[in-house]
Amino acid sequence: MASTIDAVMAGTVFKIEVKVGDTIDFGDVVAILESMKMEIPIEADGAGVVQEILVAEGATVDTGTPILSYK
Amino acid sequence: MSIGKDSEELHRRKETARAGGQGKSRERHLASGKLLVRQRLELLFDDGFEFEDGLLAAGESGLPADGIITCIGKVDGRDIAVIANDATVKAGTWGRQALLKFNRMQDLAKDTGLPLLYLVDSAGARIDEQKTLFLGRNGWGNIWYNQVQASGVIPQVCVLFGPSPAGAAYVPALCDLTIMVDKQASAYLGSPRMAKMTIFEDVTEEQMGGARLHCMVSGVGDVLVKDDAEGIARAREYLSFLPQNWTEKPVAVPARAPVATAKPxxxxxxxxxxxxxxxxxxxxxxxxxxxxxxxxxxxxxxxxxxxxxxxxxxxxxxxxxxxxxxxxxxxxxxxxxxxxxxxxxxxxxxxxxxxxxxxxxxxxxxxxxxxxxxxxxxxxxxxxxxxxxxxxxxxxxxxxxxxxxxxxxxxxxxxxxxxxxxxxxVGPEAAVNAIHYNQIMELPEAERSAFVAAKRDEYAADIxxxxxxxxxxxxxxxxxxxxxxxxxxxxxxxxxxxxxxxxxxxxxxxxx
Structure with missing residues (x-):
């Protein structure tokens, strides 16, 4: 089953750093959010292959919004 | 009876009490990878106990030390008071003598101004003793009362080696610092079994109140360690930063330069x-x-x-x-x-x-x-x-x-x-938006970003x-x-x- 990597806080998606098919490892920065005028790195909380990118750059996200799925 | 025989009996009784629980409970304890309580204390102290109280308590009932060790020993040359559960005796539960010993050492530590370390590994209160130990002025609740009285007077540190369920979960919560052993420590108010029965939730013990949950999510735990020995080592390290009590200052040590690999x-x-x-x-x-x-x-x-x-x-x-x-x-x-x-x-x-x-x-x-x-x-x-x-x-x-x-x-x-x-x-972005909002809105859209950028630079220079x-x-x-x-x-x-x-x-x- 695929897991998701979620936004840690409310903000907008500044950059997606990976694409579908990329291999990711625990701690890799997969996206950067912009919130409170800071660039917030979003790290992988597990290892696997990116299945789907679930938000577009520039999208508004809330705490817990899935950013991508991987397995 | 000769003096020699008296000493022999005393020696025998003390040895029995020091040996702690035997048989299955001891085997189970060791099989789970835990250290015995006296092994933990050996690691903690520089050189054994200064003294121990209540070693023979509950001996007549065949419960070595009533499942709890209360003692004074030295850590880095400083006297430290300790209350340590022996989980091989009735799962480290609190009976009458255990509670008396617990409270007595809390009082001693507070009155003499010594840091108090709680080495917790206990299934909590003995339900069959609730009639005398729950409701009245002298009961289990005295443990937390004493913790609160001693808070800020002496350092209180908990190392959680095993369970500390229900009311006992407040022992770590009321300490200044709680160290939790991964995959062994647990604390929750209601057990998974109780949750299943009353609110129909189905979770494991680890999900309900494991060391990781408390150190990463709930914040009840302060330091996550891999095993008993690391838990003891971390407690010693923590104490080294603190004085014996609130009236003293921490002891300075020789200065060392920052790590050589640190970047400027x-x-x-x-x-x-x-x-x-x-x-x-x-x-x-x-x-x-x-x-x-x-x-x-x-x-x-x-x-x-x-x-x-x-x-x-x-x-x-x-x-x-x-x-x-x-x-x-x-x-x-x-x-x-x-x-x-x-x-x-x-x-x-x-x-x-x-x-x-x-x-x-x-x-x-x-x-x-x-x-x-x-x-x-x-x-x-x-x-x-x-x-x-x-x-x-x-x-x-x-x-x-x-x-x-x-x-x-x-x-x-x-x-x-x-x-x-x-x-x-506020930062430049928010400030410019707040101060010049109407002006920005009045500008043709094409000119807005240049105006905003200039105003932000101006503001940034000012702060x-x-x-x-x-x-x-x-x-x-x-x-x-x-x-x-x-x-x-x-x-x-x-x-x-x-x-x-x-x-x-x-x-x-x-x-x-």
Missing amino acids: IGEIVPNNQNVAYDVHELIDALVDEGSFFEVKANFAKEMTTGLARLGGLSVGIVANNSRHKGGVLFNDSSDKAARFIWMCNAFNVPLIFLQDISGYMIGSSVEKAGIIRHGAKLLSAVCEATVPRICVLVRKAYGGGYLAMSGAPTHPDAMIALPTAMPAL DVYKAAADTFAAEDVVAPEELRDDLVKRLRIYSRRKAATIERRSAVHPV
Whole structure:
């Protein structure tokens, strides 16, 4: 089953750093959010292959919004 | 009966009590990878016990020491009081004599001003004794009553080696610091079995109250360790930063230079205020090599808290970590810092704040969760701290976050700015939007971004460290990054001379 990597806080998606098919490892920065005028790195909380990118750059996200799925 | 025979019997009885529980409970205990309680104590103390109380208690009932060891021993040459469960005797549960021993050692530690270590591995209260030990003035509840009486008088530390269920879960919660052994420690008010029966929830013990849950999510745990031996080693290390009790000062040790591999501070802190960095690198470059003892390393990581040595002096560090959630203050990070500040303040540990904060988190979800209450708690802890306190402005220092992180109006002994500091009520983006909103709206859309950019530059120049912090004498000094460590050491030496002013009152009314 695929897991998701979620936004840690409310903000907008500044950059997606990976694409579908990329291999990711625990701690890799997969996206950067912009919130409170800071660039917030979003790290992988597990290892696997990116299945789907679930938000577009520039999208508004809330705490817990899935950013991508991987397995 | 001859004297020799008397001694023999005493010796035999004591040996039986020291051996603890036998048979299956002992086998199960050892098979799970745990150390026996007396092995833990051997690791803890420099050289055995000074003395032990109640070794023969409950011996007549065949319960060695009634499943609890209360004793005094030396840690780094200092006397430390210990209450330690023996899980091989009735699962370390609390019976009558166990409770009497527990309370007696709590009193002794408080009255003689010795740190008290709780080595917990207990299934909690013995339900079959509730008639005499639950309801009246002398019962299990005295344990927490005593913990509260001793709070801030003597350091109280818990190492959780196993369970501590239901009411017993408040023992770790009421200690200043709780160390939890991974995959062994657990604490919950209602067991998974009880939850299944009453609220139809189906979770494992680990999900309900395991060490990871408490060290990463709930915040009940402060330090996560891999096994019993590491738990003991970490407890010894923690105690080394603190005095015996609130009337004494921590003992200084010989100063050591920061770790040789640390990068210069000027290279660690990014000039671009919006780019995150890991504040641990800055801490490593500041403190004596290998001295940082992080508290709640895996909880609310946007705030980094821990004890360290600075030029040999014991200090508490409270630092925004932009690497996580931009270093923005949330409910949990406010709580984490507030409790750490209270602990340092109680035991005469000077505080160093490393500010890099764009503020408290905003938005309706954090408002619903009560960020104002939690933020007020941190402000309260900062404003009532009377130990030497230095605020370092590293980069951003905005709004309420600036005050919560010990900004000048909260009366630290000093506020020191690095040249990268940028203190302001709000940052350039928000300020320009607030001040020039109508003007921006009146402009043709094509001209707006250029206008906004120009206004932001103008504003940013105005909150530059020399204009905002130095020229106004809001900050005592602006120092070069490479001079920061020496400056802090010299200042601490002076500020430690100050007598703390106390306010006459029963207690403050703390926001929670």
